[in-house]
Amino acid sequence: MSKSIQVEIQNKVAKIRLNRPEVFNSFNRGMALSLQKELKKCAENKEVRAILLTGNGKAFCAGQDLKEVTDPDLNPGFKAILEEHYNPIIQLIRSIEKPIVAAVNGVAAGAGANIALACDIVVASEHAAFIQAFSKIGLIPDSAGTFFLPRLIGFQKASALAMLGDKVSAEEAEELGMIYKYFSAESFEEESTKLVEKLANMPTRALALTKEALNQSLTNNLEEQLALESKNQIAAASTADYKEGVNAFVEKRKPNFKGE
Structure with missing residues (x-):
C-alpha cells in the first residue's frame, strides 16, 4: 500500500501529496503524524526553498476520517486529535521559514479546508470547494x-460559513478573498507548479522575514509592527540576495537569488 504522504523534491520545491484517495485524503493518526514529519524534514532541507501541499485523487482533504473516531479500537480521542495531530500541523505551516502553497485540487472540508487556509498562498482548481x-x-x-x-x-x-456549513466554490472563494486565485482544471497543476517554483527562485530569506511579519501582524499593535518591520528590513538588507537584487537591477539583468 502507498504511503499516506508522498513527497517529491524537484527544482528546489518539495511537493507534498496527501495520499489516501480512497477516503478523499481524510486524516487518520498515521497520516497526520507523517505530514508533521515530512514538513519538519522540508524545513531542515536546504535544497528545499518552497513547499507545495496538495492531494491525490478527486479531493484535497475531507478532514478527519470519521471511521477512526467511531472505532473504539482506533479512536485516539479529540484531545489527541487536536493537540497531537492538527494543532502541530498548523503551527508548522505558520512557523516554517519557507513559503508554503496549498494547491487545492478538489473538495477541502473541515480540517482539510482549514489546513489549506493556514498556508501562505492558496490556489485551487475550478472543481475545488471549501x-x-x-x-x-x-x-x-x-x-x-x-x-x-x-x-x-x-x-x-x-460566522455564516462556520455555522451553516455552506459549500464555497473556487470562484466564490477567490471573490471572498479566501484564496489567492483559482485555475481551470486543465491548467491547475501547471499553474500551481509555476507559482511555487517562482517562489523557490525568489529571495527566500526575505520571504521568511515577510512571513514572520505577517504572522506577528495578527496580534501586534501598530507600534509593535513598525518595530518588527524595522528589525526585519535591516535583517533583509544584510542578505546576499539583497545585494544581488540591487546589482541585478543596476546592471539590468535577471537576479540569481540563492536564499542567503
Missing part, C-alpha cells in the same frame, strides 16, 4: 478555522 463541515455533525471549526477564516473574509461571512 466547506466548514463541522456544524453538520455537531462540532466547531478547528485547525485554526476560527482564527484565519474571519481574518480572510470578515466576521460576518466567517
Whole structure:
C-alpha cells in the first residue's frame, strides 16, 4: 500500500501529496503524524526553498476520517486529535521559514479546508470547494478555522460559513478573498507548479522575514509592527540576495537569488 504522504523534491520545491484517495485524503493518526514529519524534514532541507501541499485523487482533504473516531479500537480521542495531530500541523505551516502553497485540487472540508487556509498562498482548481463541515455533525471549526477564516473574509461571512456549513466554490472563494486565485482544471497543476517554483527562485530569506511579519501582524499593535518591520528590513538588507537584487537591477539583468 502507498504511503499516506508522498513527497517529491524537484527544482528546489518539495511537493507534498496527501495520499489516501480512497477516503478523499481524510486524516487518520498515521497520516497526520507523517505530514508533521515530512514538513519538519522540508524545513531542515536546504535544497528545499518552497513547499507545495496538495492531494491525490478527486479531493484535497475531507478532514478527519470519521471511521477512526467511531472505532473504539482506533479512536485516539479529540484531545489527541487536536493537540497531537492538527494543532502541530498548523503551527508548522505558520512557523516554517519557507513559503508554503496549498494547491487545492478538489473538495477541502473541515480540517482539510482549514489546513489549506493556514498556508501562505492558496490556489485551487475550478472543481475545488471549501466547506466548514463541522456544524453538520455537531462540532466547531478547528485547525485554526476560527482564527484565519474571519481574518480572510470578515466576521460576518466567517460566522455564516462556520455555522451553516455552506459549500464555497473556487470562484466564490477567490471573490471572498479566501484564496489567492483559482485555475481551470486543465491548467491547475501547471499553474500551481509555476507559482511555487517562482517562489523557490525568489529571495527566500526575505520571504521568511515577510512571513514572520505577517504572522506577528495578527496580534501586534501598530507600534509593535513598525518595530518588527524595522528589525526585519535591516535583517533583509544584510542578505546576499539583497545585494544581488540591487546589482541585478543596476546592471539590468535577471537576479540569481540563492536564499542567503
